[in-house]
Amino acid sequence: MKPLNIGMLGLGVVGRGTWKVLNDNAEEIARRAGRNLQITSVAVRDEDKARQWLNNDVHVTTDGLSVVRDPNTDIVVELIGGEEEAFDWVMEAIAQGKHVVTANKAMLANHGNEIFAAAHKKGVMVAYEGAVAGGIPIIKAVREGLAANRIQWIAGIINGTTNYILSQMRAYGVTFDEALDQAQELGYAEADPTFDIEGVDAAHKLALLASMAFGIPVQFDKVHTEGISSLASEDIVHADRLGYCIKLLGITRRNGEGIELRVHPTLVPTDSLLSNVEGAMNAVLVEGDVVGPTLYYGQGAGDLPTASAVVADLVDVTRLHSASPDHRVPHLAFQPHALSDVPVLSMAQVESAYYLRLRVHDRPGVLSDISRLLADAGISIGSMFQQPYGDEQADIIFLTHQAVEGDVDTAISQIQALPFVLSEVIRLRVEALL
Numbered sequence: 278m279k280p281l282n283i284g285m286l287g288l289g290v291v292g293r294g295t296w297k298v299l300n301d302n303a304e305e306i307a308r309r310a311g312r313n314l315q316i317t318s319v320a321v322r323d324e325d326k327a328r329q330w331l332n333n334d335v336h337v338t339t340d341g342l343s344v345v346r347d348p349n350t351d352i353v354v355e356l357i358g359g360e361e362e363a364f365d366w367v368m369e370a371i372a373q374g375k376h377v378v379t380a381n382k383a384m385l386a387n388h389g390n391e392i393f394a395a396a397h398k399k400g401v402m403v404a405y406e407g408a409v410a411g412g413i414p415i416i417k418a419v420r421e422g423l424a425a426n427r428i429q430w431i432a433g434i435i436n437g438t439t440n441y442i443l444s445q446m447r448a449y450g451v452t453f454d455e456a457l458d459q460a461q462e463l464g465y466a467e468a469d470p471t472f473d474i475e476g477v478d479a480a481h482k483l484a485l486l487a488s489m490a491f492g493i494p495v496q497f498d499k500v501h502t503e504g505i506s507s508l509a510s511e512d513i514v515h516a517d518r519l520g521y522c523i524k525l526l527g528i529t530r531r532n533g534e535g536i537e538l539r540v541h542p543t544l545v546p547t548d549s550l551l552s553n554v555e556g557a558m559n560a561v562l563v564e565g566d567v568v569g570p571t572l573y574y575g576q577g578a579g580d581l582p583t584a585s586a587v588v589a590d591l592v593d594v595t596r597l598h599s600a601s602p603d604h605r606v607p608h609l610a611f612q613p614h615a616l617s618d619v620p621v622l623s624m625a626q627v628e629s630a631y632y633l634r635l636r637v638h639d640r641p642g643v644l645s646d647i648s649r650l651l652a653d654a655g656i657s658i659g660s661m662f663q664q665p666y667g668d669e670q671a672d673i674i675f676l677t678h679q680a681v682e683g684d685v686d687t688a689i690s691q692i693q694a695l696p697f698v699l700s701e702v703i704r705l706r707v708e709a710l711l
Contacts, residue, residue, distance in 0.1 A: 278311065280313035282349050284345065284347060285318070285320070285353075286341050286355045287320070287357035294581045295354065295584040295588060296316060311595065312595060320344045342369060351375065352594055353370040353375050353377050363379070364392070376402045376598070378405070378594060379403065379404075382405075385405055386497035393609060397613050404594055405485070407584075409435065410433070410559045412583065413561065413573045414573070414589065415573050418573060419486060419563065420489050421606055427566045428564065429565065433551075434560050435483065437465060437577045437578050439473055439474060440555070440559070441460050441465045442466075443522075446508075457470060457474065475503075475504035484500055489609050491536055491619065493536060493618075493621075500538045512703060517547070521552075524552065524554070525542055536619055536620070537621075539624065542705055544707040545707075549711055559575065561573045625681075625686065626681070626682070627682045629708065631656075631680060632705040633674070633702060634703040636666060636671070637672075650688050650691045654691075656678075656685060661673065670699065676707065
């Protein structure tokens with residue numbers, strides 16, 4: 278059978294990894310796909326640099342549109358990253374009737390609804406396993422493996438950079454800045470790590486997971502997003518004393534009112550599955566009503582793990598290349614006409630347990646006044662301890678039972694106004710999970 282020709286946009290870390298996997302495992306891949314897959318053209322910024330990697334028979338150009346519009350190109354693999362240029366090229370590939378494989382979570386989080394609608398109308402596939410959790414096949418698991426389930430919630434460590442930083446802070450007592458420097462030296466963090474450390478990268482991925490889990494449009498703009506850049510080392514120490522560790526989690530949950538969609542630092546019990554995910558690894562927990570909890574663990578980034586996902590998508594596209602569009606897995610797991618308009622909840626509507634830390638004058642009556650305000654807001658204290666701080670000052674740390682975040686916001690604003698409170702009230706959420 279005639280090989281399928283691949284036009285690749287970008288030859289960065291993941292692009293080179295994809296080239297390597299396709300060549301090193303060519304025979305195995307062809308046996309799985311039913312025909313050979315070959316990269317025939319590549320669009321890059323630096324042609325000379327690219328030719329050091331590629332065979333002489335691969336056409337190299339700086340013109341991405343020429344690759345997309347080449348009638349000999351069967352599948353377009355977009356690996357340039359960013360949003361606008363990648364979006365334009367993907368939309369042109371779809372208009373040309375070509376299938377697309379991408380690992381671009383930012384593009385899909387911001388433009389996925391438009392991309393998937395255009396692809397559905399044109400009858401082509403857009404595959405994106407590499408966009409979420411690198412080499413972990415979480416997209417296939419949620420879209421296909423768990424199709425019999427009404428998914429209840431997903432919670433995951435879906436950014437390796439932040440997990441590495443938090444692991445170093447907890448294990449070695451280093452500051453955030455020191456751990457970030459180490460992550461950059463090891464290549465886990467970019468020179469500009471903003472998207473990672475502020476939770477944006479995880480929010481991109483969570484928006485896609487939530488859409489597939491609950492059959493809703495991609496709604497990145499509604500993800501509540503907090504990062505770890507302001508996380509204090511002392512909170513990691515206090516959490517450990519209480520039997521918890523802090524992880525940056527992406528959480529999406531179905532409840533009676535709507536869908537929770539949130540990324541933030543979270544206290545998880547030290548004996549839970551996610552607490553034991555260390556370094557730059559990723560892990561995703563999915564709870565289905567039929568199967569119960571399932572865990573997906575592995576390398577969430579890097580050249581070969583992400584290339585593994587990209588090539589898996591290429592195999593899937595090859596298998597279904599000539600199939601009727603009606604016989605393919607929908608882009609967001611649910612049939613396009615069956616997507617739901619169930620609302621995404623505001624954080625004020627979310628229910629969680631909470632860790633609260635505040636610095637106060639150490640004098641009689643302080644604890645009772647704070648406890649009264651929490652009780653008046655309907656917030657029950659699970660545990661607390663006091664840590665002396667300098668002369669006549671102390672840090673008070675509370676763990677609450679489940680409470681509605683809007684009530685917690687009210688209590689915090691009232692506590693903050695008390696004359697003996699000397700610092701901002703630090704609030705972190707607590708999730709039991711598994």
